Amino acid sequence: MIVETVAQLEAIYATSLAPASVVKVTAAITPDYAALIAASPFAVLATSGPEGLDCSPRGDRPGFVRVADPRTLILPDRRGNNRIDSLRNVVRDPRVALLFLIPGSGTTFRVNGKAVISADPDLLDSFRVDGHAPRTALVITVEAAYFQCARAIIRSRLWEPEARVDPADLPSPGAILAALTAGDVGGQAYDAEWPARAAKTMW
Secondary structure, X not given: OOOOOHHHHHHHOOOOOOHHHHHOOEOOOOHHHHHHHHHOOEEEEEEEEOOEEEEEEEEOOOOOOEEEEOOEEEEEOOOOOOOOHHHHHHHHOOXXXXXXXXXXXXXXXXXXXXXXXXXOHHHHHXXXXXXXXXXXXXXXXXXXXXXXXXXXXXXXXXOOHHHOOOHHHOOOHHHHHHHHOOOOOOOHHHHHHHHHHHHHOOO
């Protein structure tokens, strides 16, 4: 059976909501929620545009997403691959969502809101790291903020050392690129050069 209506869906999940699942949602960043953001070095940014959805990893030193005020977050756009899929989406559809992860903690934190792209020189300079300022920053107006319980992190064993995968057991970026391009791009040379190339473009 394919679920096609909200009524069908609600019939399957016909249980009352626990109070905590509702009262945790706020329209602003509380002091406790600000502490979660300050501890997080990694977030996933979700956006939507005419071509479809995009989900992009964002990482930096803990607290890299700034709480400008209880209703405003600022996310610097650090150097990447210049695809700018997320930014293209925001120009055309301001809706965004963020999922923050905190190493060692089962608690994740989510924010939904609307964003604009700022190229203000003074703002960007305030995010300068090791001499490098981002080219743009997302200024996000918070509409909903809430923590997520630890069930997914616990089930996945995400932070447990014994659950870590050896990178040698996975296809490398160079191998993936070589397979996709019949050897024109990637390969062992790509993998050997990647750490140095990444370090040069960290910020």
